[in-house]
Amino acid sequence: MKKLNFINKIVFFFNSVAATLLLLSYVLPFIPPKTFSVLSVLSLAVPFLILVNALFFLYWLLKVQKQFFLSFVVLVVGYLYFGSLYKFSTPAEIDKENSLSVMNYNVRLFNLYDWIEDKDTQVKLVDFIKDKAPDVVSFQEYHPHIDIDLSFFKYKYEKLSGKRNKIGQAIFSQYPIINSGSISFPKTSNNAIFVDIVKKKDTIRVYNIHLQSLKIDTKVEAISQENSERLVKRIGNSFKMQQEQTEMFLKHKNKSKHKVIVCGDLNNTAFSYVYKEISEGLTDAFKVAGNGFGRTYDFKFFPTRIDFILVDNHFEVDAFKTYDVHYSDHFPVMAKLSFKD
Template sequence: MKKLSFLNKIIYFINVVVALALLLSFVLPYLPPKTFAVLSVLNLGVSLLIMLNILLALYWLIRVKRQFVLSFLVLLIGYISYGSLYKFSSSKDIENEDNFKVMNYNVRLFNLYEWIKEDAIETKIVDLIKTEAPDILSVQEYHPHKDINLSFFKYKFEKLSGKKTKYGQAIFSQFPIINSGSIEFPNTGNNAIFADVVKGNDTMRVYNIHLESLHINADVESLKNEDSERLLKRIGSTFKMQQFQTELFLIHKEQCKYKMIICGDFNNTAFSYVYKKIKGDLQDTFKEAGSGFGRTYNFKFFPVRIDFVFADEAFQINGFKSYTEQFSDHFPIMTTLALKE
């Protein structure tokens, strides 16, 4: 430190803070938000913290300074514990006659309130789904818009709420649905639904989960105008609700004896407590077969992955696709699965 210039001492101080914040974030999936609500806010910034630590490590490395070791070691711990933030190539793209595709998409009410200033967004969403032809479609913030026609799916289950504007979650399927239902979350329009789907001689349970929203504007400029203390308390409160909703879901999940696929918008990242609890021993299809950042939410300054498709060990994961079409504040994701023999 003595040999560092004044500017580099300031940069190293920032480096220490950023590295410690990232190190702390690696512990958060094990800490329930009900007890550590404020700390849980770090979940949302893990991607940014990783990128900052990479930049700082490169900064010191270019200058041949041993200070690069700090961020390097923290990043190494993160890589060993959680894998890479960025996947350089898809590990799987396997053709199989038993393949079927599962898409998850938060459609944001099909742009009912014209958040996106573009004509016929609802039609473009439907066209995208029809072109990609998933066999099972899990939709959050679904709204039975008059111009929406998803009749190319043979079966569906939807659970709607709201007095004037009906909205909720839906599952569409090309395979027969023999049972379905909803897990109600108190004091919110969010919930989880399920459909038991028959493919050949096998019955699969498909869950569609929509955890409590953070109600954060994706525009950073808008965030600057919010009171930071109030924002942190609101996010902490939301994380507590997400934990409670997750506990309700897990009670229901434990009673299921079928092969299982879990889709949803968790409104939280892969570094969160709720992600860890819901995933359990299931496979994260992006980690198994995806590439890139796997970004699913349109946040301007760093990639955020808050939408997921999990599959249990009965499934072979033969592919994963992330989309960039901006017809919602979320991007759809789709995985290709096959039942193991």
């Protein structure tokens, strides 16, 4: 530090803060939000902290200063535990006779309230799904809109609530649904649903989970105007609800005797407690075959991945894609799976 000039001392101070916060965030998946909800909010900033530390690392490296070791070590620790924030390659898609394609999409009520100004959004969204032709699609923030025709799917299960406008979740399938149900979360419109579908001789349970929303207005002016203490407290309370919902979901899932696929909008990142709990014993399809940052939510500040497709060890992930289409505030994801012999 003595050899650094005044400007670089300031830079290193902020570098130290960013590195400390990132290192601290690595332990957050092991801390239940009910224990320390305010601290758990830091997990949302992990992608941002990774990018900031990468910039600090490059800054010191270009200056040939040993201070680059600080962010370098913290980034390596994160890579060894979480893997890469950015996927550089993806396996070639393999056509297999026993393949199953699964899409997850938070459709934001099919643009019911014209959040997107394009009047053809609903038509384009349905045409997109028809073109990609998933065998199974899992919808969050679903609304049985009069102009939405998904009759090209043979089977469906909907769980809706509300008096004026029915909203909720749905699973559409090209394969027979022999069983279905809902895991109703208390004090919220969010919930989890499931269907058991039959493909040849295999019965597969597909879950569609939608955890408590953080209710963050992503507009810059809205975030800057909101009281930061109130914002953190509100998000912390949402994290507590997410933990309770996760516990209910896992209690139900652990009783299933079928092959399991979990789709959904967790309203939280892959660096969170709820993701760690839900993904335990499952494979994150993006980590196997995804590409890029895997951004699934339209957040301007940094790439945010909160929508997932997780599969148990009966499946191989042959392909995965995040589609950059703006028909909602989320981006659809689709995995191509096959059964292991």
